[in-house]
Amino acid sequence: MTSLGGASEERGGELATASRIRDAAIARFGRDGFRAGLRTIAADAGVTAGLIVHHFGSKDGLRRACDERVLEFMRREKKKALTDGTGTMLLAQMAQVEQFAPMVLYLLRSMQAGGELAAELIEHMISDAEAYLSAGEAAGVVRPSRDRAARTRYLAYQATGSMLLWFTLHGGDAEPEKFPALFRRYMDELTLPALELFTEGLLVDRSMLDEYLMYVPDPPSAASNAADQDGTAS
Amino acid sequence: MTSLGGASEERGGELATASRIRDAAIARFGRDGFRAGLRTIAADAGVTAGLIVHHFGSKDGLRRACDERVLEFMRREKKKALTDGTGTMLLAQMAQVEQFAPMVLYLLRSMQAGGELAAELIEHMISDAEAYLSAGEAAGVVRPSRDRAARTRYLAYQATGSMLLWFTLHGGDAEPEKFPALFRRYMDELTLPALELFTEGLLVDRSMLDEYLMYVPDPPSAASNAADQDGTAS
DNA sequence: CACCAGATTAAACACTCGTTCAACCGGCCG
DNA sequence: CGGCCGGTTGAACGAGTGTTTAATCTGGTG
Numbered sequence A, B: 001m002t003s004l005g006g007a008s009e010e011r012g013g014e015l016a017t018a019s020r021i022r023d024a025a026i027a028r029f030g031r032d033g034f035r036a037g038l039r040t041i042a043a044d045a046g047v048t049a050g051l052i053v054h055h056f057g058s059k060d061g062l063r064r065a066c067d068e069r070v071l072e073f074m075r076r077e078k079k080k081a082l083t084d085g086t087g088t089m090l091l092a093q094m095a096q097v098e099q100f101a102p103m104v105l106y107l108l109r110s111m112q113a114g115g116e117l118a119a120e121l122i123e124h125m126i127s128d129a130e131a132y133l134s135a136g137e138a139a140g141v142v143r144p145s146r147d148r149a150a151r152t153r154y155l156a157y158q159a160t161g162s163m164l165l166w167f168t169l170h171g172g173d174a175e176p177e178k179f180p181a182l183f184r185r186y187m188d189e190l191t192l193p194a195l196e197l198f199t200e201g202l203l204v205d206r207s208m209l210d211e212y213l214m215y216v217p218d219p220p221s222a223a224s225n226a227a228d229q230d231g232t233a234s
Numbered sequence C: 001c002a003c004c005a006g007a008t009t010a011a012a013c014a015c016t017c018g019t020t021c022a023a024c025c026g027g028c029c030g
Numbered sequence D: 001c002g003g004c005c006g007g008t009t010g011a012a013c014g015a016g017t018g019t020t021t022a023a024t025c026t027g028g029t030g
Helices: A016-032 A038-045 A048-057 A059-080 A087-096 A102-112 A116-139 A150-172 A179-200 A207-215 B017-032 B038-045 B050-055 B058-080 B087-096 B099-115 B116-139 B147-170 B179-200 B209-217
Strands: none
Touching: A016 A038, A016 A048, A016 A102, A038 A059, A038 A179, A048 A059, A048 A207, A059 A102, A059 A116, A087 A102, A087 A116, A087 A150, A087 A179, A087 B038, A102 A116, A102 A150, A102 A179, A102 B147, A116 A150, A116 B147, A150 A179, A150 B099, A150 B116, A150 B147, A150 B179, A179 B147, A179 B179, A179 B209, A207 B179, A207 B209, B017 B038, B017 B050, B017 B099, B038 B058, B038 B147, B058 B087, B058 B116, B058 B147, B087 B099, B087 B147, B087 B179, B099 B116, B099 B147, B099 B179, B116 B147, B147 B179
8 A cells, every 4th residue: 555656557546446456466376376267366356357358458468467566566675675685585574564475476476487577586586696695795704606696696596496396385275374474484494504504515525616626617707698598519 | 118117017019008198298298387288198199188088087197197107217217326416416317318308397397386296206305315415424525414304405495496496487498309408507507606505605604603593492303394383483 | 700898089068268249337528 | 418438347259178978999708
């Protein structure tokens, strides 16, 4: 309510119908996945299926609207808590707020299904991690890496992917009520091993790393984000 | 072919029809996901949709048969290369073999969708990691952990989840031809940061870990797999 | 050969899906 | 008042889905 950054919609006394449909779609998609039918969403919003396509053109148009909404929400919320921690913690925080939980669920479904939103999401996660790690490096609490970009991507993928997998397995039902508790359980299980690994590592000696470093010439120059599709090797 | 452990099927000169259907289903499910239609699978196997349900009872029965097949395959293959490395590397190896690639793809789809096979799979991954880490610990190359089970689960979820996410985003098309190359690219991007993190850690000092250890009493006894739903703290 | 059991097929059934269409209703403007 | 126009509805359509059913083909056995 009282959307602070609301640009050009839902200014009326009650929610505009289109926004209501879109929010219902986010909640329903988050709950049931994207195979949820238009009629179900319509019933949730108190309208008819035909009206949805009248407003959004098609089911895909509705999904794009949902994506846009969630993405804008993410951008807005990120600014408020940038210094706080990794993207996973940000998501965990947001999931605690009852109003935001459907968005987080929708995000998880998006990453489960792949697609544009998911790609953009992981890019956000990476840039978050980049900022976080850079700040830590500058402050002297994070070790420098031989390939900063690669490490950033690695950490973001690990954190996001394991969270996604955890919820796919343990939260398949995806009831929005149990959702915050699930998130807390995940963080509880996670925190100690993560901190342990981050401070002490896993291996006692450097032989594996040194071996690898001897094997490959120098990592940081090659293997960036530009378009190299296939490796040279067969 | 020449299934060494084949118990009671496909002993004839050519593939039995049921097996052919099942293999086609594995390939098609891996390629298109589980929303692939029975008629498509039937066409792949050169039969009719009705025959599939005649042999497997229902689409769900077919999926169960596929799950069983893939799981048995995993068990068999795991024995052959247990000492080699983590479950991720095992999957990467198998994906290189053209004949096994469809199974790996099917596995990825399963974890994407959740369900029983996925749960059993991650349990395999965890037990693999357990064996691998225990051996490393005994050999003196892996540091001991304050909570071994939690660390094992953590590492297994991270490795598996990040791989799943990576393929969801970069391999959505899922053509079995480009699949081994994708896997190689994933490993290439991954290896350096992983080794770095495993040998050197991420943080320079122990303050975060010590703070956390001071905050929670003792991790290894509590917080197991039994049913504790909500924490005592508000 | 007769007969039966299983494999296999083509068609039909019941259902859901996204989308389309014609109609209706309520304001707003001329 | 008349007319238009966007919001909204309910019914219909066509293309899918999984499943069922009756019929056909095939091979082995008494």
